[in-house]
Amino acid sequence: MNIYTIIISLGLLIFFSHAFNELFNKTKIPNVLLLMLIGIIIGPIGGIVTKDFFGQLGNVFTTITLIVILFESGSGLRFSEIKKTIGAASLITIINFVITVALTTFIANLFTRLDWINSIFLGAIVGGTSSAVVIPMVKQLKMSEKSSAILFLESALSDVLCLIVGLAVLEGIKMGALNVGMVFSKMWKAFLFAALLGVAGGFVWSLIIKVVRSIENSMFTTLAFVFILYGIVEMLGYNGGIAALSFGIILGNCDVINSSKIFRKIFIFDTSGFNDNERKFFAEIVFIMQTYFFVYVGISLQFGKLYLYGIGLLIVILIILIRPLTIRLLAKKDTSIGEVGIMSVMMPKGLVPAVLASIPMQLGLPYGDVIMDLGYSIVLFSIVICSVLVIILSKDPLVFRRMVKRKKDTPQSEQITQPGNE
DSSP states (O other): OOHHHHHHHHHHHHHHHHHHHHHHHHHOOOHHHHHHHHHHIIIIITOSSOGGGTTHHHHHHHHHHHHHHHHHHHHTOOHHHHHHHHHHHHHHHHHHHHHHHHHHHHHHHHHSSOOHHHHHHHHHHTSSOOHHHHHHHHHHHTOOHHHHHHHHHHHHHHHHHHHHHHHHHHHHHHHTSOOHHHHHHHHHHHHHHHHHHHHHHHHHHHHHHHHHHTSTTOTTHHHHHHHHHHHHHHHTTSOHHHHHHHHHHHHHTHHHHHTOHHHHHHOSSOOOOOOHHHHHHHHHHHHHHHHHHHHHHHHHOOOOOHHHHHHHHHHHHHHHHHHHHHHHHHSOTTSOHHHHHHHHHOOOOOHHHHHHTTHHHHTTOTTHHHHHHHHHHHHHHHHHHHHHHHHHHHHOTTHHHHHHHHHHHSOHHHHSOOTTOO
16 A cells, blocks of 8 residues: 555545444444454455554554543543442452453363463453443443443453453463462552552642643643653553543542542642543544554454354353343442443453464464464454444343243243144
8 A cells, every 4th residue: 555545544534433423323333343344354354454564553553542542531430420330340340350261261271272371361361341442332322421430440440450460371371380479469559559640640730731731732731641651650560551541530520629628628729620622632532543443453353263263252152141140230220221231241352352362472482373363353253242232232222131031931832842743
């Protein structure tokens, strides 16, 4: 592709994304799915563009996209909703992560040549939901603040779990043994210290943002500060994604902070959050970046051995059959049936497993090709199946409940045809 074709394509993608958003309002087909399909067509199927074309720029772009999405979504979470949902979100995250890891580990070890530690690595990297996929889909669905907060927090927390546990198990693969104590030590430190650094960064920026606004062409400086914060937190060995989310939450709740009696006793000055122009600007940035991100995900997918893709499909189907049990158990009683249904199918994988699945092969470790093919297949099928189920549930929230009830109400004589009565 020459440079002019690339530039034209980048412009067309933005128009397509706007059109897909309008299409969603009529058909409930998520633009996430359509953009990814474009990437698959021009990437692994058509061979027009390959992942190698982007080089290191691709990894930088995906990281920046994740930072911006987490930051912007954090700014929309209110303290009141976080307080109500953090417990449920944490339980849903942990339970679904453990179940998914156990299920994936068992299936991978049973049907492939992966040993137990490599199977655990695969389970760890696909154990959560992808914030880069979940957040745009939830925003399109216009769910209630409570349900949205649960899904936002679950995706952000599980991204961290996948990264920490996945990389810790990878170290175990290199050493030939898995240190469980090291995994838990890294986990709580990454969560706690990253959140504290994000909160501290949010307070610092909320105090100086008014001064920054007086500088010409300063709209982008908040994002620049988030990038710096993310990089520092990652260099310290903690999770930059949680820091970016915490930073956004602080700036999005400055009005609540200013009215707090505890804050007033300690500080004599006011904090300042976003104004309407800044919110619209950040939302536009997220729209543009996620458009290109999902096309890039489609380009990055690789179709390897078909039987491994069959195993990946089996894993996704089992995950999506089990997830509704935990959602129904832990969802608030006042959550509507339609939103419980959407939450039950919201299990797409994305950036984290796509990146981590390729590392063993890059390092020349045994079974790297199997892990990469299985990881990519689970990412692909989870997004496709999640999108299809969202379309179905958006049009008829009770469709699956009626199917189950109809089957139960059908007389046994009608369900089973006796021999000789045909």
